[in-house]
Amino acid sequence: MSKIQINGLTKIFGQNEKAGIEQLRQGKSKDEILRDTGATVGVNQASIEIEEGEFFVIMGLSGSGKSTLIRLVNRLIEPTSGEVMIDGSDIAKMSKQNLIETRRKKLGMVFQNFGLFPHKNILDNVAYGLEIQEVPLEERQEKARRSIVDVGLAGYEQSYPKELSGGMQQRVGLARALANDTDILLMDEAFSALDPLIRKDMQDELLGLQNKLGKTILFITHDLDEALKLGDRIAIMKDGEIVQTGTSEDILATPANDYVSEFVKNVDRSKVLEASQVMRKPEVLISTKDGPRMAIRKMEEAGVSSIFVVDKEGRFQGVLTIDDAIQCQEKGAVLENVLITNIYQTAPDTPLADLIGAAVDTKYPIAVVKEGMLLGIISRVSILSGLVLGKEQEEVSNT
Amino acid sequence: MNYFTLPLEEWTNTFINEWLLPVFGGFFNGISIVLSWLVDGVTSTLLFIPPELFALLIALLAWKLSGRNLAIFALAGFLYIGAVDIWIESMTTLSIVLVSTVVSIFIGVPIGILSAMNGRVEQAVRPTLDFMQTLPVFIYLIPAVLLFGLGGVPAVIATTIFAMPPAVRMTNLGIRQVPSDIIEASQAFGSTSKQMLMKVQLPLAVPTIMAGVNQTIMLALSMAVVASMIGAPGLGSIVLSGISNVNVGQGLVGGLGIVVLAIILDRMTQGLTKKTAV
Numbered sequence: 001m002s003k004i005q006i007n008g009l010t011k012i013f014g015q016n017e018k019a020g021i022e023q024l025r026q027g028k029s030k031d032e033i034l035r036d037t038g039a040t041v042g043v044n045q046a047s048i049e050i051e052e053g054e055f056f057v058i059m060g061l062s063g064s065g066k067s068t069l070i071r072l073v074n075r076l077i078e079p080t081s082g083e084v085m086i087d088g089s090d091i092a093k094m095s096k097q098n099l100i101e102t103r104r105k106k107l108g109m110v111f112q113n114f115g116l117f118p119h120k121n122i123l124d125n126v127a128y129g130l131e132i133q134e135v136p137l138e139e140r141q142e143k144a145r146r147s148i149v150d151v152g153l154a155g156y157e158q159s160y161p162k163e164l165s166g167g168m169q170q171r172v173g174l175a176r177a178l179a180n181d182t183d184i185l186l187m188d189e190a191f192s193a194l195d196p197l198i199r200k201d202m203q204d205e206l207l208g209l210q211n212k213l214g215k216t217i218l219f220i221t222h223d224l225d226e227a228l229k230l231g232d233r234i235a236i237m238k239d240g241e242i243v244q245t246g247t248s249e250d251i252l253a254t255p256a257n258d259y260v261s262e263f264v265k266n267v268d269r270s271k272v273l274e275a276s277q278v279m280r281k282p283e284v285l286i287s288t289k290d291g292p293r294m295a296i297r298k299m300e301e302a303g304v305s306s307i308f309v310v311d312k313e314g315r316f317q318g319v320l321t322i323d324d325a326i327q328c329q330e331k332g333a334v335l336e337n338v339l340i341t342n343i344y345q346t347a348p349d350t351p352l353a354d355l356i357g358a359a360v361d362t363k364y365p366i367a368v369v370k371e372g373m374l375l376g377i378i379s380r381v382s383i384l385s386g387l388v389l390g391k392e393q394e395e396v397s398n399t
Numbered sequence: 400m401n402y403f404t405l406p407l408e409e410w411t412n413t414f415i416n417e418w419l420l421p422v423f424g425g426f427f428n429g430i431s432i433v434l435s436w437l438v439d440g441v442t443s444t445l446l447f448i449p450p451e452l453f454a455l456l457i458a459l460l461a462w463k464l465s466g467r468n469l470a471i472f473a474l475a476g477f478l479y480i481g482a483v484d485i486w487i488e489s490m491t492t493l494s495i496v497l498v499s500t501v502v503s504i505f506i507g508v509p510i511g512i513l514s515a516m517n518g519r520v521e522q523a524v525r526p527t528l529d530f531m532q533t534l535p536v537f538i539y540l541i542p543a544v545l546l547f548g549l550g551g552v553p554a555v556i557a558t559t560i561f562a563m564p565p566a567v568r569m570t571n572l573g574i575r576q577v578p579s580d581i582i583e584a585s586q587a588f589g590s591t592s593k594q595m596l597m598k599v600q601l602p603l604a605v606p607t608i609m610a611g612v613n614q615t616i617m618l619a620l621s622m623a624v625v626a627s628m629i630g631a632p633g634l635g636s637i638v639l640s641g642i643s644n645v646n647v648g649q650g651l652v653g654g655l656g657i658v659v660l661a662i663i664l665d666r667m668t669q670g671l672t673k674k675t676a677v
Contacts, residue, residue: 074587104589115584119602129588132598180588 001088003184003216004050004073009082011042011068011240017080030239042068044240045082050218052183055210057219057231058242065240066220070188073218074107075099086184104133108177112189114169116161122148122172123157129180140179147178150209167198174206178213187219191226203230224263228252228272236260248272275355276348278383279368279376282308286320292329295320306364308377309339316374319343319364345369352383359383415545427546430556434498438551441494450477450486461663464670469663476659483652485637492633493660495551495626496619499558503615507563508608511570512596521571528564536561536625544629554622554631562618569611573604609672616668620661634660 012020020039023032030041043065050056060066071077073084075091083090086106094102108129116125123144124131130140148154151171161169170190177185191199203226210217221227227234228248235245236259244256252272255261286295289312299307299322307325309317318339328338344358345367355378358366365377420427445453454477462470480489514521539560543553577600585599627635634656641650 076583076586100589100591102589103587107587109584109587111580111584111587113580115580117581117584117599117603128585128598132588132590132594176588186587 002049002085003052003054003087004048004218005083005085006046006048006069006073007083007085009043009046009069009072009084010080011065011072011077012039012080013042014039021081041065041240042077043072046237046240046242048235048242048245050216052216053214055207055217055219055230055232057221057227057234058237059221059224059227059234060237061222063239064237066222066237067188068240069237070186070218070220074103074109074186104129104180106182107184107186108180108182109186110170110173110177110188110190112192114161114166114173114193116169116172116176118161121158121160122153122164125161125172126175126179128176143181144175144179147175148172150178151175152205167194167202170194170202174209178209183216185215185217187217189220189222192222199226206230224267225271228267236263249277270353270356271351273352274348275346275350275352275366275368275378276375278352278385279348279378280382282365282374282377286310287312290335292325292335295325295335296322296329299325308367308374309335310374314374315372316343316345316367316369317341340364343367346378348375355383415542420546431547431552434502434547434552434555435550437498438494438555441497442491445490445494446487450481453477454481457663461667461670464674465666466670469666469670472666473663476663479659480656483656485634485652485656488632488634488637488653489656489660491551492620492623492635492657495554495558495623495631495633496616496660496664499555499562499619499622500612500616502555502559503563503566503619504612506559507566507611507615508570511567511608511611512574512601514567515571515574515600516592516596524567524571528567531560532564536622537628540625540629549630551631553629554626557629558619558622558626561622562615565611565614565618566608567611569614570604570608573607573611574600576607577603606672606676609668609675613665613668613672616664617661620657620664623657 010021010024012024014020014037016037016039019037020033020041023037024041024044028036030044033039033041046065046069048056048058058066058069068077072079073086073091075084075094079092083092085091086102089098089102091099091102117128120128123141126148127140127144130143135143145154145157148157151174153168153171153175156164156168161172164172170193173190191202194202206217207230209215219227219230221230228251231248233245233247234251235242236251236256237243238259244251244260249272251260252264252267252269255264286298286307286309295307295309299305306319306321309320311317317336318341320335320339324338324340325335327333328335343364343366344362346355346358346369348368348370355366359378359380365379367377368375448456454474457477458470458473461473480486510520510524514524536557540553540557543557547553547556574596581599581603582595585595590598623631623633623635624638625635627633627639634653637653637656638650641647641653
């Protein structure tokens with residue numbers, strides 16, 4: 001069962017809801033419906049499934065209905081039709097009491113403009129969700145303190161929101177949502193009001209928290225780069241409809257229509273592509289149990305002057321140049337002693353952008369290593385071709 | 400223009416004399432007893448405190464709420480009130496103002512809350528308030544006298560009717576102007592409407608409500624002279640007797656007393672409003 005399952009969710013603003021729904025079913029566009037009935041379509045028959053622990057991003061420009069959609073999920077806005085199943089029960093049909101209970105126990109929310117309570121200090125702001133559940137004072141302050149530490153604001157408990165910078169205020173907003181310990185976090189343009197540097201920090205920290213806490217996150221943004229960076233999967237919205245759902249690679253490689261491809265055109269691929277997508281298997285690979293003679297022969301066969309070396313379990317050891325191999329053979333020395341070990345290593349999920357500098361500086365290709373195992377290597381050429389070709393390169397490296 | 404005759408005068412009199420008084424006489428009597436007990440209690444408490452101590456206490460409070468200047472002004476003001484020998488009248492007026500203000504707040508703030516929570520209530524309340532504020536004051540002096548007799552009680556009733564609207568309006572406004580993103584946040588975390596009211600809306604509305612209370616006090620003071628026409632004791636009756644005897648000096652003495660009280664009360668409540676602002 002999906003954590004959140006949205007089926008045919010529709011919101012029509014204005015008087016003529018029924019006529020609007022009828023026309024939507026007939027497939028009329030948002031503009032036609034506005035002209036004919038005066039009703040504004042906020043969200044048009046959206047369907048999404050979000051799995052437990054997934055980071056799901058909804059991306060759209062202003063007016064695309066993304067903020068309405070996230071408010072339909074916790075019913076800050078009443079849906080016109082459709083259902084929102086949270087852990088299998090439909091929030092759209094819940095009684096008021098159950099709705100309040102579900103919001104308290106299952107749905108945390110972070111807002112674009114923070115929505116902090118100006119008359120409460122940081123500690124009380126963060127403890128608010130627990131306060132209204134009548135959790136005893138000491139217990140809720142304890143929990144609030146912990147989530148304040150989690151977002152890196154320890155020491156500011158007694159400050160008031162207006163005394164903090166925007167980035168810090170949003171940390172408070174995040175802490176407030178975390179303090180309730182809900183499975184689901186709804187984040188409405190949570191970082192859009194922050195300046196770029198702070199935004200990047202917050203994104204990284206959110207990803208870290210997500211790894212640690214395993215929340216199911218529904219994140220709204222108008223920034224495609226942010227969506228590609230954060231989302232396990234992304235849904236792109238336009239005029240209240242979801243036009244495409246998929247992983248970042250799906251969306252970059254096979255845009256569903258012109259609208260999406262227009263968006264994707266200007267994306268900085270270096271931030272989206274990861275090391276594992278451009279790496280290739282090394283041409284030559286020997287095990288340390290083979291002697292220098294074997295290494296020399298392999299290099300001659302492949303016509304290369306250096307070779308990546310792994311042990312018999314496949315763990316990365318270093319690089320052996322042909323000169324060192326020949327000397328080693330003449331002197332009868334042990335191969336391990338002549339390996340070059342200060343090779344630049346990287347994890348498979350490192351964005352390409354972070355590798356460009358290293359690729360320029362280093363003499364040898366970059367080693368892609370996971371838990372000590374050599375997965376592949378990245379040369380300067382493969383970075384360049386990855387940036388230019390993207391998808392094609394990825395397919396080549398998989399073969 | 401008299402196409403038909405509207406016997407509004409007879410209707411009103413019949414309504415009051417033959418229905419309202421016989422049916423609700425006991426009720427009005429009850430209100431009368433409670434209010435006169437309140438006014439007398441407050442007046443005698445104020446008079447029980449030695450004037451010097453009272454002046455000192457108010458000056459200290461003024462210092463705390465507003466600053467040194469007001470404290471000095473309060474001392475000088477009370478010195479004046481003592482010097483022209485209108486202490487008893489000032490305390491009587493002050494107690495009518497205080498009781499009217501408290502009654503206005505007790506009735507006005509809940510009505511303001513209701514009209515902020517419910518659009519229909521607001522639609523009904525708004526024209527009623529307009530009516531209360533625009534109807535010439537003298538007109539509700541008459542039913543006040545009819546229902547409550549002469550003296551301090553009808554004065555409190557008339558003053559309350561005149562002074563309550565700002566308390567209602569500003570409470571309504573204060574709650575409605577709480578930013579929607581804060582309301583949304585409170586909702587999203589699962590607040591009930593009562594929790595939202597008590598923990599978010601009212602605390603954030605306090606500065607606006609205090610501004611309303613300040614206006615209520617000012618309006619209540621401005622009724623002092625008018626209320627004296629229905630026998631309310633206090634500074635107003637000094638001014639009134641100054642008018643009827645064409646005694647300018649007497650009028651000025653009482654009038655300045657009202658001004659002194661007005662400035663002290665106004666600055667003190669304004670200071671309080673600022674202190675409550677978030």
